Amino acid sequence: MSTGGYGSDLSFAFAHTPRIVFGAGAVSETGEQLGLLGCSKALIVTDSFLAEKTDMIARLEKALGPRLAGVFAGVVPDPTAPSVDEGADFARGKGADALISLGGGSAIDTAKAMAVVLTEGGKLLDHEGYHNLKRRVTPHIAVPTTAGTGSEMTLVTVITDPERGQKTYVGSYFLHPDVAVLDPELVVGLPPKLTAATGMDAMSHAVEALISSLRQPFSDAYALRAIEITTEWLPRSLSEPGDLTARGQMLMAASMAGTAFSNAMVSLNHAMAHSLGAIYHAHHGTLNAILLPYTMRFFNDVCAERFAMVARAMGVDTSGMSESEAGFSAADRMQDFIAQVGLNERLADHGVDEDGLAKVAEMAVSDGAIIYSPKPVFDTDEIAGLLRQAL
Ligand SMILES: NC(=O)c1ccc[n+]([C@@H]2O[C@H](COP(=O)([O-])OP(=O)(O)OC[C@H]3O[C@@H](n4cnc5c(N)ncnc54)[C@H](O)[C@@H]3O)[C@@H](O)[C@H]2O)c1
Numbered sequence: 001m002s003t004g005g006y007g008s009d010l011s012f013a014f015a016h017t018p019r020i021v022f023g024a025g026a027v028s029e030t031g032e033q034l035g036l037l038g039c040s041k042a043l044i045v046t047d048s049f050l051a052e053k054t055d056m057i058a059r060l061e062k063a064l065g066p067r068l069a070g071v072f073a074g075v076v077p078d079p080t081a082p083s084v085d086e087g088a089d090f091a092r093g094k095g096a097d098a099l100i101s102l103g104g105g106s107a108i109d110t111a112k113a114m115a116v117v118l119t120e121g122g123k124l125l126d127h128e129g130y131h132n133l134k135r136r137v138t139p140h141i142a143v144p145t146t147a148g149t150g151s152e153m154t155l156v157t158v159i160t161d162p163e164r165g166q167k168t169y170v171g172s173y174f175l176h177p178d179v180a181v182l183d184p185e186l187v188v189g190l191p192p193k194l195t196a197a198t199g200m201d202a203m204s205h206a207v208e209a210l211i212s213s214l215r216q217p218f219s220d221a222y223a224l225r226a227i228e229i230t231t232e233w234l235p236r237s238l239s240e241p242g243d244l245t246a247r248g249q250m251l252m253a254a255s256m257a258g259t260a261f262s263n264a265m266v267s268l269n270h271a272m273a274h275s276l277g278a279i280y281h282a283h284h285g286t287l288n289a290i291l292l293p294y295t296m297r298f299f300n301d302v303c304a305e306r307f308a309m310v311a312r313a314m315g316v317d318t319s320g321m322s323e324s325e326a327g328f329s330a331a332d333r334m335q336d337f338i339a340q341v342g343l344n345e346r347l348a349d350h351g352v353d354e355d356g357l358a359k360v361a362e363m364a365v366s367d368g369a370i371i372y373s374p375k376p377v378f379d380t381d382e383i384a385g386l387l388r389q390a391l
């Protein structure tokens, strides 16, 4: 009988707040969902590309009818604190009583952070940190157009403070979106590179949730299924971008991985990706993908059994392997998979060089995620060494 490695001392909390509305064309149900939340004037929060170059706003406008308060198209990639404050001012000016984020993690995180400012006042950076909020924030429906960050399911928003040149967080059980509308039709236009990179962000969330010091059976279940789905359907989303089944499967995998890591957290891989992202502005999912196999090997001495689960979820036959070999086989399989989805890149491809590693390591060691690593990581030389392998 297996307990998944858990003993009688197991204790945990698990939250799964947003209602999920899934299906091709589901965006048309957004108005109804808004009504169920008791709201009547929603502001759409998106970026200028989606607002100007796609028909997504038109689809949402149709779904919302008179319930539309306006459109804030000022979302920036890796959203900044000033862009959030600007969005909150805009929402107040429009008298919005709800937010609908439309876009990738940047739009969803911007709306989450705007909701904090709208409810609590002040500036976004007045509220940074975990579990400081005292009440639910402005209602929020998240409509992801990447698959993805899983931010539609999580209790955290990741915001860059340009003055410190660092990513910071607001995290709270009051921050989960109320509804996640998962519509595969909105993801079919995502270009191959972003499809692969955002899919690998989901994969990284799932793997990191599975090895986190806060891991638990419920997050494991979501994480393992997310790994299986991503292995099967991310390649198909790339070879057949218009395949709604593949796009839908990846939306679900991303949300499952989001649920897993919202409860179990991510750790070293994301701490390094956040730090590299803040300095070099490379895409979050791409950075996670580049680092992941190296992070997996780094932790194999303490989590081989967990990585063996990853290997099996990715189709590796681990019978006859020792636990350690099975764990390492997951990292090898992951490296091959990353190449298969066209992300066979190095940190140097994104402007990182030897001279920058010490600074990245220093930032990573003070990133909030690192404390959930499966073994303590506080030696910056050790982190720089790991980064060097991916250079
Ligand atoms: N809060 C969380 O739980 C969480 C988790 C992981 C990542 N994040 C954050 O998410 C952000 C990254 O989000 P992302 O990877 O989704 O990228 P993104 O939101 O920054 O979008 C990247 C680009 O893709 C474009 N795009 C989005 N959907 C598209 C579509 N369907 N068709 C064509 N183009 C489209 C956007 O216009 C943008 O230019 C980072 O800031 C990261 O820190 C947050």
Ligand SMILES: [Fe+2]
Residues within 6 Å of the ligand: 149, 201, 204, 205, 270, 284, 288
């Ligand atoms: Fe991520």
